[in-house]
Amino acid sequence: MQILESQNNPIAEKSYTQEDWQGGYKSLTQEYDYWIDEIEGHIPLELQGTLFRNGPGLLDINGQRLHHPFDGDGMISRITFSNGRAHFRNRFVETDGYLAEKKAGKILYRGVFGTQKPGGWLANAFDFKIKHIANTNLIYWGQKLLALWEAAEPYLLNPQTLETLGKEYFNDVLSPGEAFSAHPRITPDGKLVNFAIKPGPTTTITIFELNSNGEIISKQNHNIPGFCFIHDFVITENYCIFFQNPVKFNPIPFALGIASAGQCIKVQKNQPTKIIVIPRVNSKAAQDGVKVLETKAGFIFHHVNAFECGNQIVIDSICYESLTEVEPNSDYRKTEFEANAPGQLWRFNLDLLDNKVQSQLIDNRSCEFPTIHPTNVGKPYRYLYAAAAHYPIGNAPLQAILKLDLESDTREIWSAAPRGFMGEPIFIPRPNSQQEDDGWVIALVYDAEYHRSDVVILNAQDFQKGTVAKLHLKHHIPYGLHGSFTPETFI
Numbered sequence: 001m002q003i004l005e006s007q008n009n010p011i012a013e014k015s016y017t018q019e020d021w022q023g024g025y026k027s028l029t030q031e032y033d034y035w036i037d038e039i040e041g042h043i044p045l046e047l048q049g050t051l052f053r054n055g056p057g058l059l060d061i062n063g064q065r066l067h068h069p070f071d072g073d074g075m076i077s078r079i080t081f082s083n084g085r086a087h088f089r090n091r092f093v094e095t096d097g098y099l100a101e102k103k104a105g106k107i108l109y110r111g112v113f114g115t116q117k118p119g120g121w122l123a124n125a126f127d128f129k130i131k132h133i134a135n136t137n138l139i140y141w142g143q144k145l146l147a148l149w150e151a152a153e154p155y156l157l158n159p160q161t162l163e164t165l166g167k168e169y170f171n172d173v174l175s176p177g178e179a180f181s182a183h184p185r186i187t188p189d190g191k192l193v194n195f196a197i198k199p200g201p202t203t204t205i206t207i208f209e210l211n212s213n214g215e216i217i218s219k220q221n222h223n224i225p226g227f228c229f230i231h232d233f234v235i236t237e238n239y240c241i242f243f244q245n246p247v248k249f250n251p252i253p254f255a256l257g258i259a260s261a262g263q264c265i266k267v268q269k270n271q272p273t274k275i276i277v278i279p280r281v282n283s284k285a286a287q288d289g290v291k292v293l294e295t296k297a298g299f300i301f302h303h304v305n306a307f308e309c310g311n312q313i314v315i316d317s318i319c320y321e322s323l324t325e326v327e328p329n330s331d332y333r334k335t336e337f338e339a340n341a342p343g344q345l346w347r348f349n350l351d352l353l354d355n356k357v358q359s360q361l362i363d364n365r366s367c368e369f370p371t372i373h374p375t376n377v378g379k380p381y382r383y384l385y386a387a388a389a390h391y392p393i394g395n396a397p398l399q400a401i402l403k404l405d406l407e408s409d410t411r412e413i414w415s416a417a418p419r420g421f422m423g424e425p426i427f428i429p430r431p432n433s434q435q436e437d438d439g440w441v442i443a444l445v446y447d448a449e450y451h452r453s454d455v456v457i458l459n460a461q462d463f464q465k466g467t468v469a470k471l472h473l474k475h476h477i478p479y480g481l482h483g484s485f486t487p488e489t490f491i
């Protein structure tokens with residue numbers, strides 16, 4: 001369904017049913033390898049390359065339900081575009097934990113987001129083992145395909161076969177178990193900047209910079225007072241910026257086997273968010289100290305982008321009024337969207353001279369998974385795209401793609417409602433394009449009508465025409481997290 005933006009869009013009814021939405025949270029155990037032959041429209045010939053996606057493929061282990069999708073084992077989906085055709089392949093990341101549970105046919109590990117071993121609290125008490133699930137993102141960098149999960153080192157995969165090759169330590173710069181976040185940023189001059197969080201009463205933030213060969217060329221540590229739950233960050237030419245949302249961590253229920261580590265994180269609504277501005281190595285600001293600014297409480301999983309403007313840093317982020325906490329006895333499939341605060345797009349202006357922060361709501365619509373033109377990371381930019389709710393107000397599942405023009409303050413929406421549910425969109429520039437929005441927006445959409453997923457391709461300059469192509473897969477892909485595109489083709 002395609003709709004045009006209207007400020008007077010009355011919400012008479014829901015744009016979805018809970019039952020349809022739940023269908024995307026079924027495990028996919030089978031691994032496929034095929035050319036996609038059911039296609040509406042035409043795949044552009046100029047669209048050459050590989051879209052990699054990652055996300056939880058299993059929502060249960062042999063019928064034992066996981067408490068939260070974030071605890072699910074990482075499953076890679078690869079869609080390769082070549083000469084107007086598209087090939088699909090999926091494969092699980094064969095982590096040690098995935099293989100052990102597959103062999104045992106039951107849950108062997110506690111999950112960060114609430115999954116417990118069968119047998120009640122006694123079976124879980126004082127078990128602090130973490131299962132590396134490698135389920136959050138996937139990047140192809142320095143000719144290495146890396147499955148990322150924020151609490152540990154990446155898993156290295158073969159991009160041709162998606163076979164798991166082992167853990168990646170970047171020539172021993174990482175030590176076993178050392179974190180490497182799932183949200184790296186790639187600079188316009190071809191560096192990959194990433195971070196790691198080692199939480200505690202004092203949290204260590206580590207910043208890595210990698211060259212285009214995939215080698216870590218710098219690694220710097222910063223100690224920050226207090227517990228941090230930081231999932232994403234932003235960079236500019238001279239800075240890395242982190243939002244330390246106000247949370248506290250009480251480990252006792254985790255230790256006693258009553259709750260998972262994630263369930264022990266509690267929001268402190270009366271405390272401010274701290275914005276930590278760390279100069280990048282070898283930048284003009286390298287000799288400056290770390291600055292900490294404050295803004296209102298709230299919670300941010302994902303930022304869109306940031307850029308410098310004189311003495312100011314501008315940061316665009318998806319901000320929630322509060323973090324929705326995962327309760328031990330809750331069922332995520334029964335989430336009441338309307339009862340939770342939506343994620344909304346905000347702009348933060350940081351004044352580095354007087355240490356003041358101004359914030360402004362840019363758009364009411366519930367949205368997540370923002371994406372921009374890849375060469376504008378850390379620079380001023382005009383267009384952003386995000387998965388969004390069908391209606392412009394209220395909280396609801398992601399069913400649409402929003403295009404926002406920050407310059408003209410106009411919006412376009414392409415919606416898959418009522419029976420389609422949207423994954424993270426990726427913007428792919430057309431080769432040799434000159435305009436910022438000249439390219440395609442590609443996303444996976446779960447279609448509840450057929451219990452299968454579609455790859456949808458939109459012309460980013462013309463949402464009103466609908467999809468350029470819609471590729472029907474032979475099966476569904478459980479709702480995923482993040483992914484990336486490379487112009488290289490792997491089949």
Ligand code: FE2
Nearest residue numbers: 183231302482
């Ligand atoms: Fe994320």
